[in-house]
Amino acid sequence: MSDAEPGGLLAANDAFYRAFTTGDISAMQALWAGNGPAFCCHPGWPPIVDREQVLSSWQDILGQGGASDIVFMLLQSAEWGETGIVCGIELLGSAQFSCTNVFVRAGRDWRMVHHHAGPLAPAARLNLSGTADPGRSVRH
């Protein structure tokens, strides 16, 4: 988890990966925006554009207890008004997935509306043998 400000965008992103890694479907359901458009593309799955189907997909994925071995490496986060985008790499064993997570403000909280994880080609994978870049956060 990142050194995230409580209630901030990165805290919401941390909450997403906490639900993902611990298999907490209730937390995952609470994190996704309750209405409006939703988009989710899991690696190996066709994209999903219906909120109920998105949550059903997470139930399938988390039903076995979560993916405790996934690590998220932040590359960039940015806010434009009510919208926040967090970009990074999901590390899963030797595989790496480029990841876009989008959140929108709902009162004092952030709610997820978009998750897109796609595999990086072996030649495109980041060399993580050195010091990790802590990523950059930008607010507008």
Add this chain to the structure above:
Amino acid sequence: MSDAEPGGLLAANDAFYRAFTTGDISAMQALWAGNGPAFCCHPGWPPIVDREQVLSSWQDILGQGGASDIVFMLLQSAEWGETGIVCGIELLGSAQFSCTNVFVRAGRDWRMVHHHAGPLAPAARLNLSGTADPGRSVRH
């Protein structure tokens, strides 16, 4: 190209693919937001989080005349205030790439801040033999 409202989000997305398919680097440079964060992940490349490097990557890709055989299929577009997200599938021969494009308002125009294209696994590719879904647009 879609049946996009002039000045609208889908028109900006169309402008992106027009620049992409015709190799118009000037149009591509004009489309990307002039300042602030930028994120770009081309299939097979590591993610890029610096605007100058994003534009340099497009110069490399478009330098040979553009990818005239790419077709974008809209799955969903949505607006939250000043931010708009367009999701779809890029079709390139038999390959399919799940794609997230993010734009922010700049006066009366939309400017691109984020492009993420990742390969769909063969088993996840959409069956396009039937009638294509025209996609869904939502404005908040």
